[in-house]
Amino acid sequence: MQEIRTLAPGISAYKLFLILRDIYEGKLMGRDRFYRLLRRKGLMLPALKRRHTTNSNHNYRMYKNRIKGYKPPTLNLLWVADITYIETDDGICYLHLLTDAFTHEIVGWTLSESLVAENTLQALNQAITMFPEADFTRLTHHSDRGAQYCCNRYVDRLKEMNISISMKKTGIPLTMRLPRG
Incomplete structure (x- = not known):
């Protein structure tokens, strides 16, 4: 041993x-x-430091959870946003994801070295351009209450596209499990 x-x-x-x-x-x-x-x-390794990608200690408006128990019957009715970290030899990278809750497919993503909202917005814009003919008025965007999703630029973009906003109070943004890539 x-x-x-x-x-x-x-x-x-x-x-x-x-x-x-x-x-x-x-x-x-x-x-x-x-x-x-x-x-x-004395051969047990110390526990790894847990990384937190959600900062919900901010002054931006937070929205209600509008999807509790909801399972979308088709594509483009519910997108779930999340950020996860990836450890590399060069340090930490953050993967900003948007997943369609019906198909479980990633519709937008960005890999970056920071948690700034600009990267999250880039993933959202990628998802929007993936469906140029879509009517987003029935779409709900669901996330945690992290600053990236509550900031003015991100919320303004959602509103510009007539996308409803839903947020979970803490932890994992969805009550149902989605694949993380």
Whole structure:
């Protein structure tokens, strides 16, 4: 165990458990007991810092959740916006996404090095141009209450396209799970 930890110091406890389980052909102790042993021996890695992509501590207007329990019957009735981070060798990148809740397809996206609203707006504009003939008056845009989605430029663009705005108070922007890419 210590030899593997020395050879691969960044390997997760779970991967280490799987490697040893294969080496010992299933005769290894259970996972939780294995984790306790790692902690006791000082071989457990520190927990990774959780990245937050939502800043809802701002003075912009926040909108009500208009889609609770709603499942769209067709395309372009509900778009869900989200931002996720991707760790690379060069640092952190942020993926700004717009997903159609009916098809579960990504309709707009931008990969950037920052969380600024301009990047989120770029993903929205990409989604809008993807459907040049669409009537957006029946479309609802749903997101969390992050500053990127509440800022004036973003909200003005939604209103310009007659897109309804819906926001969830905290956490994941949708109660139903959507694929993240």
